[in-house]
Amino acid sequence: MPNDDILGAAMAGANSPFPDLSSADAKGTKAWSDFRAKNETPQPAADAGARGGSTWTAPPAGSAPAATGAPAIGEGLPAVPAHLRASNPELVAKSLPHPGAERYLTLLDAKQESWLLANAGGDEITEYRNEIHRRQAIFNRQLADSPNETIADDSPTKIAFAEAVASRKAEIDRIEARRAPHKQRMHAIGQALNSVNKYLTYTPIASFRPATLIKPAKADSIAVVSDRIASMRVDLSDVESRPWPSADAKARAEREIDFLASKGGIAVVQSVAYRGQMAWPSVEDITLRGFGRGMSDVYDVRTVSSSTAITCWLFRDHIIAKMHAEIDAAANDPIALDAEQRGAERARLSGQLLAEERLLSALIWRDAAFHLIPADLDPRALLGLDGPAPREDW
DSSP: OHHHHHHHHHHHTTTOSSOOTTSTTOTTHHHHHHHHHHHOOOOOOOOTTTBTTBOOOOOOTTOSOOOOOSOOHHHHOSSOOHHHHHHOHHHHHHHSOTTHHHHHHHHHHHHHHHHHHHHTTHHHHHHHHHHHHHHHHHHHHHHHHOTTOOOOTTSHHHHHHHHHHHHHHHHHHHHHHHHHHHHHHHHHHHHHHHHHHHHHHHSOGGGOEEOOOOOOOTTOOHHHHHHHHHHHHHHHHHHHHSOOOHHHHHHHHHHHHHHHHHHSOOBOHHHHHHSOOOBOOOOSEEEEESSSSOTTOSSOEEEEEHHHHHHHHHSHHHHHHHHHHHHHHHOOGGGOOOHHHHHHHHHHHHHHHHHHHHHHHHHHHHHTOGGGOOTTOOHHHHHTEEOOOOOTTO
16 A cells, blocks of 8 residues: 555655754755755854853863763663653664664564554454444434334345445454454564563663573474473472471561560569659550561561560560460471572572573574563563563562
8 A cells, every 4th residue: 555655665764754964965954054044144243241241262172072972871871761762762772782682673673563564454444344334324224214114134125234244344354363463463572572671671781791592402392492481480489389497487486576575574673763653565556567578578567555565575485385386286397498498499490490481582583473472571581681680579
């Protein structure tokens, strides 16, 4: 179609309506210069006393910074700001090491191509739908003109109407079926780019290094590698769901009870020394924070009354013994993992998972199977880079 040809030429840079004015030979540049020289009035020189008697001196040659174009992201910025990702993705790509730059630009181009193909035929679909509405309106008017007559199912009018509507709907379904794979491809690439852009938002560009690219074996396929990745994710989930050792739970229980006991003590010094009243806890509620997931976790917070603190102060040993018995009954030490074991197992599985994701990425790039990019694929694997792991809380 003519419109598609114009759009494709504009995307390719041919006959662009926006000439490159940075070039001395850009089309229209000389005409614009001639117009300005003919029509603009030269400005008079500024009066030396126009600024209250002060004089302005031109800066020495070389004092102004040289124009170097857009700044390199890797030099002056810790990560890629959102406004640069949105307005100048090519600049973002140029700041990435090889092959990240090439892959980022390829994904952008592939998404744009998929968008064009996914929306091709939209005018035809609109025309077919409008024709269905027109025919439906004509048929309804025929029914309204003969309110006392019933049109039989085998009447030529009703058959012609049904055939015409079915034909137009079949054409719509055909166009939608043709557009469906391009929509799937566009959606997959869009999710991948969103993941990459989030990762670039908080990751310093200077931390990226080119990764060793994996060459797939003949037996490797996207389906087989995807199954292995799914199995590894199950193993990682199993590590996270493992219980903690009873010794860890007992130690945290003792710290929590000792903390409450320290808040529930009743001081008698004033009574003994000065015949004063005993000093009972003066706060009504006591906040417990950090005894479950670490001191930095502000979400694991509980509030208890001061009477609970007094009870822990009076019966500390009895309460601890009872808590130890409860923990032993609930514990499953044979499969439990402490912090060191959990971290080591998580690091081992994460390394294997990243290696498999790099292999999957290599297969996707080899076959240009962008519609099969998983939404949770590691951005480092997709771009072929080494760098910090993506944040889990982003």
